[in-house]
Amino acid sequence: GANGKEGKSWKKFQSYKGEAGLPREVETLRIFVDRKAQTVILPIHGFAVPFHINTIKNVSKNDEGDFTYLRVNFQTPGQLAGKKEDTPFEDPDATFIRSVTYRSTDGHRFDTLNRQITDLKKEVNKREQQKKELAD
């Protein structure tokens, strides 16, 4: 039914099996959206850190003076209760990354990234929704 009695169980997902899976673009130390792997790769102090789209809640962009800020918000427990509060977590007691914010003088590129991440999220949600409907 649309409103199951017990919580859903956590379904395993992962971005890459090993380092060789990382796309070459990470060398630029810039944010990269890998649609094939359903993953957004963030540069964090020299590391290329993949985040599967399932971990991402949404993304927001705003302009301040010469800079554009892009903020990636992640799924974490303890967020405002809503219909989605049944989102299962593998380990609800772990430490979660809740958000990461970047800035750039290249507003156009952040515009594109904002759109790419939002589109990928929509795409995955839609597919999830279709699966659910088929299961019902």
Added chain:
Amino acid sequence: MTTQFDRIYHGLSPESGKFRVAASGMAWKAEETENVNAMSSTDIKWARWLRVARGFQLRVGLKDRRREAFDGFERDDHDKLAGLLKQHFAVTLETEDISFRGWNWGVTDFRGDELAFVVGNKTSFELPLQYVANSNIAGRTEVSLEFMAPSDSAGKKPSKGQPDEMVEIRFFVPGQSTRARGSDA
């Protein structure tokens, strides 16, 4: 005899250079500027190998607890480098496993001047705490770290093609409130 590796970066530097290994020590020299970073053989204590954004990183621990990092090595450089380190400095090149799972949950681990985020026993990334400009605790379960952007201090107008600068990261730490509620201790 000297062995040279090309297109190597010192830390997060944008400029690449040459990295040389000889019996007397190791040194990095920038291609265009006169920047040099040298480590003499008697100072080299340990060496680690890990995957980063710009290829592989050689991390070197020195006698005075200083650490140096060099990015840009290729996967195939590992064996050659491991051999040289063993031969010249009697140091074993240890591999540090990095997580590529794509998860946003794990544990934080303080390692000297770095705060590491560890996913399934593998390092996901490290944050150098000396670049933290401000930190904040909100509602006992959220910790935010603000970083000085490199271009702030450089004073020059950043150009296109520059790396993206992380300015803030927020962690959700549920344990701090649930422990207080959940345990009798």
